[in-house]
Amino acid sequence: MPITPYTGPFGRPELQHLLRRSLFGCTTADRAHFEGMSLDQVVNELLTFTNDTTPPVRAYTDENGDPNGIDAAVPFGSTWVDTPITPLNDTDVIEVRIRSFAAWWMGLMRGQQRNLREKLTLFWHNHLPTQVSIVYQSEMQYRQNQLLRSGCKGNFKQLIHDVSVEPAMLFYLNGYLNVAAAPDENYARELFELFTLGQGSGYTEADVQAAARVLTGWTFMVENGGTPVLPQTLFFPPNHTASDKQFSAFFNNTVIQGQTGPDAGETELNALLDMILAVPECSRFICRELYRFFVHGEISAEAEAEVIGPLAQLFRENVDAPDQIAIVLRALLTSDHFFSNAIRGCMVKNPVDLVVGDLRLFDFPIPDPGLVEARYLVDLEHYWLTAYAGMNLMAPPNVAGWPAYYLYPSYDELWLDTATYPQRNNSLLAVVYGSVETPSNTVQPGSADLAFRVDIIAFVQQLSDPADPNALITDLVDLLYVNPISDAVKLQLKHFYLLFGQVSDIYWTEAYEAYIADPNTTNMTAQLVPDILRWLIGDMQKAAERHLY
Amino acid sequence: MNRRNFIRSAGTVTIGGMAVRGMGSPLLSALNNTIAEDRVLVIIQLFGGNDGLNTVIPTSAYSQLSSLRSQVLIPQNQVLPLSGLSGTGLHPSMTGMQTLWNEGKLAIVQGVSYPDPNFSHFRATDIYETGANSDQILYSGWVGRYLSNEYPNYPVGYPNTDVPDPLAIRVGGGVGGGLMNMGVNMGVSINNTNDPLNLTGNIYVDPATPDCKGDKLSAIRTIQRQTDLYGNVIEAAASSTCSHSPLYPTNSTEAIRLAQSLKIVSQLICGGLKTRIYWVSMSGFDTHASQVNPGDHTIGTHANLLKALSDNIRAFQHDLQLMGLEDRVMGMTFSEFGRRITSNASYGTDHGSAQPMFLFGSQVLPGMLGTNPVIPTNTTSATNLAMQYDFRSVYASVLRDWFCLPQSAIDSVLLETYQPLNVINSAGCLSTDIREANQQAGVELLSAYPNPFVERTTLEYTTLGGPTMLQVFNEQGQLVRMVMNKVMAAGTYKVDVDLGDMHTGVYYARLQNGTNQQVRNLLKVR
Known part of the structure; x- marks a missing residue:
């Protein structure tokens, strides 16, 4: 019995689910690139690459x-x-x-x-x-x-x-x-x-x-x-x-x-x-x-019968195929089970997914390719950030790899404990707030005294209507969380951050538009816009929901 | 303070040197949290499988060891003697634990294992952490079950005014399977007591959806809340003034790492946390190769590890002494297995089975429980040491004599009845001590005739009465016969054992009757 293929609608939620599991995070650009393609087309592209x-x-x-x-x-x-x-x-x-x-x-x-x-x-x-x-x-x-x-x-x-x-x-x-x-x-x-x-x-x-x-x-x-x-x-x-x-x-x-x-x-x-x-x-x-x-970490009896069994069969049928693993993975990623509510959003991100996903999502800037020295310094900082979040690449705890992928019954929940949780949180805040600076005594003159930090304005400008505080919050929730967020919480975020505690949406719209029209504006309220966005997104990074995908 | 615990631990307590017996004394109820409620167990886990034969060295079997493990053999004149005990010594780097032995604060339990031992690091670790049988998978750790038994409502409503502190703390590294109970983590973990553990102004309070991702969200929120709530008490304990022993070692990375963990433990106990269990660990004991320095077997990887362990335990004990906490704290070491009797050509040893466990503290009954491991005369590279005590018997001893659980509660934690050993001093527990076992050590409680045998042999055994168990293991440590296991009247008995269907080779017959146990080497021939 072959694995049951997915035949339901393939809209934005399904695309985001597929991309979050296949890439490190899903950016607005990733989404735009694949939107309009069929599931098979997307998975084919995901499996077409060389080293x-x-x-x-x-x-x-x-x-x-x-x-x-x-x-x-x-x-x-x-x-x-x-x-x-x-x-x-x-x-x-x-x-x-x-x-x-x-x-x-x-x-x-x-x-x-x-x-x-x-x-x-x-x-x-x-x-x-x-x-x-x-x-x-x-x-x-x-x-x-x-x-x-x-x-x-x-x-x-x-x-x-x-x-x-x-x-x-x-x-x-x-x-x-x-x-x-x-x-x-x-x-x-x-x-x-x-x-x-x-x-x-x-x-x-x-x-x-x-x-x-x-x-x-x-x-x-x-x-x-x-x-x-x-x-x-x-x-x-x-x-x-x-x-x-x-x-x-x-x-x-x-x-x-x-x-x-x-x-x-x-x-x-x-x-x-x-x-x-x-x-x-x-x-x-x-x-x-x-x-x-x-x-998903835990394999239910149903998944064992309906997914593992057929996949294993496919694996055996293609035991000599040069693209054996791609064949099996294609079947898994296009299966009905992969898109079922039984597993969607139900995995704790590993720390690399958490950090690299956010570096990609917020498009953390990197030096030009020719500036190898600055590039090295930025990359190394990012590497340390993933290690701090709890997953030191090249240093799994032992030969079994990370326990999140084998230790029953908690699996991916093992990424989280009272020691790692604050560190994961801090990593998410570091992506939004932090900057990487190069020293002045670099070997390459062009690599000296540079600073790299997420351009939060450029990030929100990719969204549908950042001048509208309701649309802005809704778009952010869609990008950042898989669990539903109530209107009450969205309202609270809007009031607390975008409206400075006011009730009228126009306060945000005016400030944002003034800032976009002139980033060097003397309008004191408009000058606050980048900080407000960091505070808002920084707070959204602290939700437990941020750890799931 | 809950009444159930008070009743459980009421018995005989000592106040100012005077034994007070009975319940209902107002003095007792005022003092009740200095009894079992206040006791702390520190577990030191040695990841990798520690070579027990080079840790607690049976010098009485030295000539056999010389030929079987020449690649890692410690020169006999370098073995540290244990006062009052001949034929057994410690690895030369373990001067710290030798001092503890001389001070009467160290117990060694020999030959700890379980039937059908597993040789995989991960499965064997899991077995020791969960207390499972070899063929059983448990979804909870033994400490997790103990804490759940003691605090059945956790984590709902925790922390609270009665129990404001974490139940267990894992220092350094994540919480392992040992502290889990049915998916609930009964402990918290910390890497650094200076970490600001704060969670404030959380506005994401949407109810979790009734599906898989909602369940995960709830689990994350639980950790989020614990992070915040226990952060305050941990910080308070960490910042109280306690001065530490100057003895903590600083001479190697592994020593410094363990010292940091143990200093956090003593600081938190001294700072007033009522946490019951601290779990710390060391890794690197998987010494397949280069266990010893080829030119000098007394130095090298294993020596460094044992030195780090031993110096640290000594320093930690001194720390507790300075803080006046010695009588409230005991420690226990374990590894997932011991190592093979024979060495391999790369100056190391492969995975084995039985291992010595250490218990330390002012309240352990000092001495060595069990005998030196039996080294069969026809040992091959596949031969393993025989089991003397089930590791769950050690756990049972801690539960009975340190945490003062009644037998029924011990059984529900360990899921079967394991005979506790008398290795811990416990007011209120009618225990004999290690000396009883030592006094019996020269007495022949178990013999076999004929031996060697072809098909059948007769075991003659003496029980002092009570639970009596007779088992036969093969040289892999697999249980091949449970000859009998029942409560018996004192006396000497004979039983016929038929091993006609088994391969020729080495077998072990094992008698356990309370603390007393003996192992006899059997040889089946054609």
Whole structure:
């Protein structure tokens, strides 16, 4: 039984729902771009993309602002990703490159194209995570991140294959220490438990041990004859377990024939992944992961039967398709269930969605592309803001990713507690009120002494009729909340902020029009307009409703 | 103060050195909130799975350990001795906890685990936090159930004048499953007591819609309200004047992080919060590789972690002593599992099962409960340590002897009956102490004949009367036979056990009779 497609009306509420789950927030420009298209057209566009990113560049200096004081091997403004760090363990350079990578990633999300690429990259980062505190190697982390981005909508087996032997993962879960003489089960266990099958799905401890033996012999190189080189995966046949690997009845008593020679690792890894993918539980597991990220934390019995089952079937039917994940996601995002009231608006935003969504919604200004240094400083500030809100990219709490995507029964509500709630609130206020300023001693002259702050007037000018306080409040409510807001609350907002406590709408209209006609007006009331808008929107940011999407 | 709690904790209390028994004394009712109502449990969670064999080191089995775990072995002459206890010592970095032992403020419970242990970090953590059986998923934490049992109306109407403070506080990091009860978070969490936790002038009061997004909105609003309401009392407690011990360590990142958490705890207790449970944590115990420094096994990752833990517990205890709070506070450590007996080639250890737990404070009954772990002679890389005590028996002890719950309430928190252990001093609880178990330690309560055996063996056991349980585990720690579990009259009995359908190899027979328990190694051969 295939999944039931959505056939109801596809108006603004449905479009906003789809875009909020597929992009980081939904801006007025996003909405305008897609309005008038059919659901299928929108989802097709959301799934049409390539990894056309350009790598991060060196825009950092040492703490005194000296561009030659750190990582001088890379010319200022050129990328560092192809230059090995010499010496290998120069943590000062690793540190600045990791920051550069973090800022770059943030810039990709905030400046995202109107497609699923960055949201899917984050999904895979949560599903196949590594932690910066352990890997702490900028080139490895960059490469792994790009691997996730390039493979994010492709073939699942291919992605797992590539991640399994990527240096970042070989290091993170001890794959490089997994040798015939002394198997290290760490990666094999998480491959089953967290990446492909799920804890308790039926595999045995002996299966974990057998899989560890299949995976013996992989390692990576970061140095060649004492000279640092770019991270590179290697398979070392003498460290591979040559004997046959017997699996339990859960895997149909599969025996993976022991191999020797240079292709042994690749051959057995492929056999292992084929064996895993042949288990129906694998397809259900990964479909549940997609569901929890894009649709809803808890999976009801109904959703299990009507959504997960059919999606898993589709996943299995397309097991060799190069766009397997896109096929499954397309079916999910165009399904009747995805648009049902049972899940709409019923998810707590993860902190990255919360912050990046707001940076996009309010169009936080960014420096021109040529000003790499200013751009880096702004991006890095935004990265810190997401970390403060409770989700430090590259630093999930552990190999299971963030608990909001696996811990029953609270799931996404785990983003919120009495410690994180005030920090999330402050982040939302920082987007509206805060500014990022660059220092005066930048390397690039043009990057010095700049200040970037949301243009609140430009933001409200995109709305239908900002001079009308009723229309302004209604438009803002529509953009900011999914839960209904009563007329009584809207009235209170209007009186309290836009009308200065007065009753007549004309006070706002006159002040706003005077300000728009002349932003340097001497009209004292009109001069207040940008501040009033910040106070209003700042207050609207504090509502509990702001955390849902 | 509610009467139910008063009745529960009334029994024998000590006032000025004089025991006062009975209820109805006006003196008692004036003092009632210095009894169980005032007691604090500090839980220190060690994420990653702590290597118990390198923490509490069985030097009596040193020659076996030398061959089985040469990659991580601590030199015997470096093991810290525990006064009055031969054959067992502490990791060389644990001087702080050695001091506590010498001061009579440390109890060690050996071989803590549960039947059919799970080797996954996340599932095993969940089991310890919820108190679930291996094959059971619980939607509430054990502390969450305790607090819900104690404060059944929470969170409706909270805080109130009787209970103005958070019931539980998780310091650093989010609230985990341990404090949840049926989707309600029974605790609050704080990262920093200087955070302004304010929520004022909220005008978004539209009723939540009767659907999924309305339910979520209600949940968020609950946290929003807690944030505001408890912010005030937390701030007040944090800003009261309390001076701290100078002993808190500053020599490593992990030590400083734990010190900050524990200082917040002692500050809030000293500042007057009536919060019952504080939950703090350390991570990094998942030492598959580089657990020790290859050149010197007494230093390295695990040594740093144990030093941070041990120095901090010592400092925290000193802090409480200076503040005059020692008798009101006890602590407990746990990890999601111990580690494997054998080391691996990367100077580390893989996931194991049984682990030692520490209880500390002036009111614990000092000593070691249980025996050194049994190291089977034919240990392989798959062999795990046998369980001696169920972790829920430790929880039951805390509930009975620290929070003074009656057995029926303990059962409803832990969902089954687990025999409490005598590890905590509790006025009003008719308890024998660890010494009774120690006195029995040399007595053979359980034996097997024949052993080795082919199909059947006969277990002979002695019970002092009361609940008596006899189990057989395989070397993975899986329960393969519940031979019997019932209330018995004192005496010596025999029972025939047929393991004809089981594989050859190592098995453990385990007897538990109250605090007394013994484990015997069985070997099944062809």
